[in-house]
Amino acid sequence: xxxxxxxLGLAAAVALGVPALVAPAAQAAEGVAIPxxxxxxxxxxGTYDRAALQRGFQVYKEVCAACHSMxxxxxxxxxxxxxxxxxxxxxxxxxxxxxxxxxxxxxxxxPAVPSDRFKAPFPNVQAAKAANNGAAPPDLSLMAKGRIGGxxxxxxxxxxxxxxPAGFEMQPxxxxxxxxxxxxxxxxxxxxxxxxxxxxxxxxxxxxQSRDVAHxxxxxxxxxxxxxxxxxxQVVLFLLILSGLLFVAKRRIWSDVH
Amino acid sequence: xxxxxxxKVVKWIEYxxxxxxxxxxxxxxxxxxxxLSYWWNFGSLAGLMLVIQIVTGIVxxxxxxxxxxxxxxxxxxxxxxxxxxxxxRYIHMNGASFFFIAVYIHIFRGxxxxxxxxxxxxxxxxxxxxxxxxxxxxxxxxxxxxGQMSFWGATVITNLFSAIPVVGESIxxxxxxxxxxxxxxxxxxxxxxxxxxxxxxxxxxxxxxALHQHGSNNPLGxxxxxxxxxIPFHPxxxxxxxxxxAVFLLVFSLFLFFSPNFFGEPDNYIEAxxxxxxxxxxxxxxxxxxxxxxxxxxxxLGGVILMFAAILILFVLPWLDTSRIRSAQFRPVYKQFFWxxxxxxxxxxxxxxxxxxxxxxxxxxxxxxxxxxxFILICPLVGWFEKPRPLPTSINEAVLAKRRPATxxxx
Numbered sequence: 220x221x222x223x224x225x226x227l228g229l230a231a232a233v234a235l236g237v238p239a240l241v242a243p244a245a246q247a248a249e250g251v252a253i254p255x256x257x258x259x260x261x262x263x264x265g266t267y268d269r270a271a272l273q274r275g276f277q278v279y280k281e282v283c284a285a286c287h288s289m290x291x292x293x294x295x296x297x298x299x300x301x302x303x304x305x306x307x308x309x310x311x312x313x314x315x316x317x318x319x320x321x322x323x324x325x326x327x328x329x330p331a332v333p334s335d336r337f338k339a340p341f342p343n344v345q346a347a348k349a350a351n352n353g354a355a356p357p358d359l360s361l362m363a364k365g366r367i368g369g370x371x372x373x374x375x376x377x378x379x380x381x382x383x384p385a386g387f388e389m390q391p392x393x394x395x396x397x398x399x400x401x402x403x404x405x406x407x408x409x410x411x412x413x414x415x416x417x418x419x420x421x422x423x424x425x426x427x428q429s430r431d432v433a434h435x436x437x438x439x440x441x442x443x444x445x446x447x448x449x450x451x452x453q454v455v456l457f458l459l460i461l462s463g464l465l466f467v468a469k470r471r472i473w474s475d476v477h
Numbered sequence: 478x479x480x481x482x483x484x485k486v487v488k489w490i491e492y493x494x495x496x497x498x499x500x501x502x503x504x505x506x507x508x509x510x511x512x513l514s515y516w517w518n519f520g521s522l523a524g525l526m527l528v529i530q531i532v533t534g535i536v537x538x539x540x541x542x543x544x545x546x547x548x549x550x551x552x553x554x555x556x557x558x559x560x561x562x563x564x565x566r567y568i569h570m571n572g573a574s575f576f577f578i579a580v581y582i583h584i585f586r587g588x589x590x591x592x593x594x595x596x597x598x599x600x601x602x603x604x605x606x607x608x609x610x611x612x613x614x615x616x617x618x619x620x621x622x623x624g625q626m627s628f629w630g631a632t633v634i635t636n637l638f639s640a641i642p643v644v645g646e647s648i649x650x651x652x653x654x655x656x657x658x659x660x661x662x663x664x665x666x667x668x669x670x671x672x673x674x675x676x677x678x679x680x681x682x683x684x685x686x687a688l689h690q691h692g693s694n695n696p697l698g699x700x701x702x703x704x705x706x707x708i709p710f711h712p713x714x715x716x717x718x719x720x721x722x723a724v725f726l727l728v729f730s731l732f733l734f735f736s737p738n739f740f741g742e743p744d745n746y747i748e749a750x751x752x753x754x755x756x757x758x759x760x761x762x763x764x765x766x767x768x769x770x771x772x773x774x775x776x777x778l779g780g781v782i783l784m785f786a787a788i789l790i791l792f793v794l795p796w797l798d799t800s801r802i803r804s805a806q807f808r809p810v811y812k813q814f815f816w817x818x819x820x821x822x823x824x825x826x827x828x829x830x831x832x833x834x835x836x837x838x839x840x841x842x843x844x845x846x847x848x849x850x851x852f853i854l855i856c857p858l859v860g861w862f863e864k865p866r867p868l869p870t871s872i873n874e875a876v877l878a879k880r881r882p883a884t885x886x887x888x
Contacts, residue, residue: 263735291553357747361553364738365746400756440746443556443563450564451734458727465720472716476511476708477877 253368253375253398256430260437263452266445267438269301274417275435276300278428281415283359286351286406288339291360292439295333299442307333314338352392354405363433363440370433372398377429380408480505503689508707509714510695512876516590517693518721519583524681525722526576531674533569534618541621543667545660548623549748567737573615574740575729577763580608589815591803592694598795600687605791607680610673612764617670619761623663624745629758631666632658637771640778657751697875698803699868706872757832765829766822770848772833773841783845790852797852799860802868810863818851 259268276297279289294311302310311331316338319326331338341347347355366372379398383389393403410428417423438444480497482488491497501507540559542551555562584604587593593601616634620627635652639645654661692701701707708714732739740762744755760768767784774780790797805812821844828841869875 291550291557296557361746365743367743369743447563447567447734447737451730454730454734455727458723458730462720462723462727465716465723469716469720472712476713477880 251398253371256371256374256433258370258434258437260434260444263448265448267299268434270419270421271431271434272300272438273302274419274421274428275431275433275438277415277417278410278432279359279435282409282428283432284337284340286340286347286356287359288341288356289337289360289439290339290358292337293333294331294335294337296442299438304333311335352405356406359436359439361440363437365440369440370437373433373436374429376404377410377432378426503685503710504715505709505711507689507692507710508701508704509693509710510701510706510872511708511713512695512697512872513693513714513717514696515717515721516582516586516696518718518725519579519586521718522721522725523576523579523583525725526572526579527674527677527681530569530572530576531678533565533572534671534674536565537569538671543621543664545623545663545749548621548663552622567733569618571729571733571737571740573618573761574732574763575725576611577615579725580611581763584608585819587694588818589805590694590696591698591798591800591805593791593795594798594801594803595795596691597687597694600684600690601795602792603680603684603687605788607677607684609788610677610680612767614670614673614677615761615763617666617673619745620663620666621670622745623749625747625749625753625755626742626745626758628658628749628751629755630760631662633758634760635662637777637781637784640781642778694803695872696804696806697869697872698807699872702871702873759830762826762830765827766825767829769825769829769841770845772829773838773845783849787848790849794852794856798856800863800865802865807866807868808859808863809866811859814851814855814859818848821847821851 259265259271279287294307297307297310298304311333314331314335315328316331316335317326318329321327341350341355344355363369363373368375375398376396379396380394381397383395383402387395387402389395390403393405394407395402396404410425410432412425413423415423415428421427479495480491480501482491482497487497537555540551540555540562542548552566555566557563559565587601587604616630620631635649635658638652639649641648650656652662652665653659654665692707695701742759759765767787770787771780771784774783800808800811802808805815824840825844825848828837828844831837833841869878
């Protein structure tokens with residue numbers, strides 16, 4: 220028995236070990252180690268911090284949204300952040316969106332409603348490129364899952380702007396960022412101290428805003444995380460008990476095998 | 478012997494179609510060696526994963542759109558708007574990895590205990606074909622979300638066929654349905670991704686049929702002699718398999734619910750863009766050893782040939798291994814080489830994940846050479862020169878000999 224358990228353990232170790240060996244390979248290629256933050260959503264029971272999400276949304280709305288779209292999100296999704304229906308309607312109504320064609324065959328402008336997707340800053344990629352030195356700012360909906368390091372990387376990138384070290388040759392129009400692969404990024408430092416005023420009185424340092432916007436972008440990329448964690452804990456408990464019962468059943472049934 | 482029952486409905490059906498006899502022979506009274514270890518659980522686990530993949534796949538297709546302009550967003554629609562869509566999609570995504578984990582353990586178990594030797598060669602062949610189709614299916618499935626790694630993975634893999642002399646370019650055009658990876662490519666890969674799993678099901682049925690002809694191999698690797706060597710599949714192995722299922726699903730759930738993107742690449746959460754090449758194009762982890770072999774050969778055609786040869790060589794293994802002893806338990810030398818071979822396969826996997834530069838190129842080449850040397854040199858030579866340990870006379874006696882001291886101590 221002990222031998223089989225050992226064997227199973229070895230099998231699991233091999234199964235888990237191979238990808239573990241492989242995973243850091245991708246990270247090592249990027250060069251600079253990004254600071255690991257502690258996130259409220261990281262642990263198996265983890266949830267999003269509603270206050271951080273609302274602050275992060277505010278940073279997105281007032282800073283990032285000037286250039287970055289979030290095409291996969293609708294205003295109604297903001298209910299997850301703790302806003303009620305009226306608040307969401309009010310947020311949506313701040314934006315004018317194009318609808319139509321109407322009965323006359325014409326497109327028209329109207330205030331956005333909760334079922335509308337977040338209004339994008341540019342009508343198309345070409346316009347985004349034209350307004351940004353030829354580099355279109357990427358959509359942020361999945362940013363927290365589309366970069367190695369996820370929210371840690373987003374936070375690091377926001378705080379990583381500094382003067383280029385002496386002798387480092389910069390291309391014109393680019394900024395130095397110690398966490399960006401290659402260090403030359405088209406986006407100028409987006410976050411300024413006290414660039415936003417948080418409604419809950421939290422001091423808007425660069426680090427605070429960076430953490431909050433990374434928190435918000437993680438939610439945007441993985442909105443079902445809390446549901447997933449909750450269900451996961453239940454499923455794992457169920458399977459633990461089931462495994463125990465089946466193990467006992469197996470021992471009992473096998474007890475007459477000589 | 479036909480299945481006996483007093484139930485009238487069962488009798489009525491059985492008289493017209495002896496399906497209960499068939500099932501009884503397959504998972505009921507089917508005599509299995511009584512000494513199978515937990516390594517023998519992974520066949521049924523692979524079967525379970527195949528079913529899970531088919532069921533979740535069919536549900537995903539209800540919401541997925543196979544079009545280059547809509548595929549990426551339709552997957553996100555599943556993740557965000559479909560009820561429990563995130564669960565179905567994450568099961569399917571991680572299920573592929575766990576299917577391969579089960580199958581790899583199943584294959585290495587067969588290698589260790591000599592399950593490929595006479596009279597189970599065809600059983601082994603069917604397994605290799607299933608494995609080949611699995612890899613094809615998994616690759617095509619990885620293309621469907623139309624992320625960056627989907628697109629560039631498809632580009633790299635389909636381009637391999639251009640290495641074939643004379644007709645290579647035409648074959649690639651045919652695969653693409655055009656002059657680059659595009660919508661026709663996505664559509665045909667989607668079509669085949671839906672078809673192949675059902676062909677795999679058919680092959681699994683043949684695999685089980687072939688298995689039942691001579692019955693399962695066992696850790697001792699000796700043939701069963703009489704009824705004292707075997708126990709009926711039900712209830713002994715049904716309950717043992719079910720216990721294995723619960724434990725396997727437990728490990729699966731830990732990844733599924735708490736780290737669902739562990740096996741994935743962040744780049745695949747970026748929509749496919751033919752104008753931007755990712756820094757490192759890597760396939761899914763289960764293809765990495767073959768990717769390493771492919772890149773270890775300086776010539777493109779040579780790499781492609783060696784990559785396919787790495788799998789096809791398994792077809793001749795029953796004859797390359799010259800030892801008549803099946804189980805490595807009684808083969809002291811082969812046993813050592815088996816574990817070196819396992820380590821070498823893992824090393825190839827690591828090499829496949831690294832960028833092909835510096836020391837990794839050399840390590841990759843050495844590991845590739847060793848991979849083939851294991852089959853072509855080590856297997857025949859060890860079979861000839863090794864002095865195997867004496868085999869027990871029967872399964873029953875070996876089991877009793879093992880039990881006796883334990884029972885004595887317990888009393």
